[in-house]
Amino acid sequence: MRILVVGGGTGGTIVANNLARRLSAEIRARKVRITMLSASDKHMYQPGLLYVAFGQMTPDALYRDQASLLEESINFHVDPAAKFDLDNKRVTTQSGKVHEYDILVMATGSRIVPETIPGLAEGAESFYTEAGAVKLFKKLRVIQEGTVAVVVGVPHKCPIAPIEFVFSLHDYFKARGIRDKIKIKYHYPIGRIHTIKEVATWAKPEFDRMGIEYETLFNVGEVDVENQVVKSEEGTETKYDLLVAIPPHRGMEVLEQNNLGEGGWIPTDRFKLTMIGHDDVYVLGDTTNLPVSKTGSAAHFEAEVVAENIASIIKIGVPVREYDGKVYCFIETGHDSATYAMFNYQTPPDLKSPSKPMHWFKMAYNQMYWTSVRGLL
Amino acid sequence: MSDSKIVDARDTFCPGPLMELITHMKQCSVGDTLELLSTDEGSGADVPEWVNKVGHEILSNEKIDGVWHIKIRKAK
Numbered sequence: 001m002r003i004l005v006v007g008g009g010t011g012g013t014i015v016a017n018n019l020a021r022r023l024s025a026e027i028r029a030r031k032v033r034i035t036m037l038s039a040s041d042k043h044m045y046q047p048g049l050l051y052v053a054f055g056q057m058t059p060d061a062l063y064r065d066q067a068s069l070l071e072e073s074i075n076f077h078v079d080p081a082a083k084f085d086l087d088n089k090r091v092t093t094q095s096g097k098v099h100e101y102d103i104l105v106m107a108t109g110s111r112i113v114p115e116t117i118p119g120l121a122e123g124a125e126s127f128y129t130e131a132g133a134v135k136l137f138k139k140l141r142v143i144q145e146g147t148v149a150v151v152v153g154v155p156h157k158c159p160i161a162p163i164e165f166v167f168s169l170h171d172y173f174k175a176r177g178i179r180d181k182i183k184i185k186y187h188y189p190i191g192r193i194h195t196i197k198e199v200a201t202w203a204k205p206e207f208d209r210m211g212i213e214y215e216t217l218f219n220v221g222e223v224d225v226e227n228q229v230v231k232s233e234e235g236t237e238t239k240y241d242l243l244v245a246i247p248p249h250r251g252m253e254v255l256e257q258n259n260l261g262e263g264g265w266i267p268t269d270r271f272k273l274t275m276i277g278h279d280d281v282y283v284l285g286d287t288t289n290l291p292v293s294k295t296g297s298a299a300h301f302e303a304e305v306v307a308e309n310i311a312s313i314i315k316i317g318v319p320v321r322e323y324d325g326k327v328y329c330f331i332e333t334g335h336d337s338a339t340y341a342m343f344n345y346q347t348p349p350d351l352k353s354p355s356k357p358m359h360w361f362k363m364a365y366n367q368m369y370w371t372s373v374r375g376l377l
Numbered sequence: 378m379s380d381s382k383i384v385d386a387r388d389t390f391c392p393g394p395l396m397e398l399i400t401h402m403k404q405c406s407v408g409d410t411l412e413l414l415s416t417d418e419g420s421g422a423d424v425p426e427w428v429n430k431v432g433h434e435i436l437s438n439e440k441i442d443g444v445w446h447i448k449i450r451k452a453k
Contacts, residue, residue: 155400159391195393234430263404291389291397345388
């Protein structure tokens, strides 16, 4: 049985490690072989970019060698997939190597596409890449006064990030003693300040208390870089001194090139996590077209279901679990407090009051992630 | 030529039905129609509010067996 995992991010790594443990006897007996293809020999802890943007972490702390995170029995290749032939169960890599599989796991993730909005790439800062987060910090540390505008592209990875960023902005400028000289204006695509109703209800009075201005029903349409004005599709505009964007995302280009899904998102069964029409192809994390948060947390819980089901199919012939839509997101509510949102397809989040211990737990998790992605936590 | 497509956002809290709709609206062409399915009680009002503000067109909006079925045409 040949299992091919395409993608070495959170979801792919957890699936591969989980499978390697569950199927260790079968691997030793050479009945199962696990192969992973990735675009990089490095693994980044992406939530850490928020801290880089505020000078609380340096980028080097966000990386580990991907090979060091994987069980030894996993055949790891830095050679990204280029062509998918699902009918003949074959994936060809960029180097031209062909990998045949019995079960394929698609965990290719997503990418930012600020260039899809006129002026956004040139006019806005962002913390969704290492270079972007460092550049943003260098801007934040020198700004003395004016309007910092935050805009949110759709769809985007980590739906909590816009709120976390704004709370952190408030604390950062307060610590610098210039909060009264900086206007923070937050813009959000739908009719409340966060897509999760419970988060919006809790955050609104916090915004009011902190003096954070907000405009809802604001989808970024265009950035006039020369005049420093961001305009919405809905017909409003904001003048800014510093513009920060949560950039819009798409699935990976290779998936679009192979016609695997509109926007690079693969049509996926929301319970089985298999590709629609292909029961031998599993999909998880950002790669799916599911109405589920694009977060490492969702990828983690999906990966556990996928690994358990693949292992049980190999051992007893049938899957044993369905994904229930579970997501758990920490919410940093500033530089010294946090809360969390946990929900699934049926149960809405029940938000607790932010606390310091929850922030410390998040700080600890930033290190525990490396245990988690090894499939041990 | 217009396409018609279902956006099934039932039982989702994040990113939520309206955010799902906006994602799909960005992917389709002017003249295409989408039908949003949502179990979020607020969708019956939230979705038309955005659609009207941005300048698309609501074709129908009804609740059937606890599910909102909202048809929208992309107008720009």
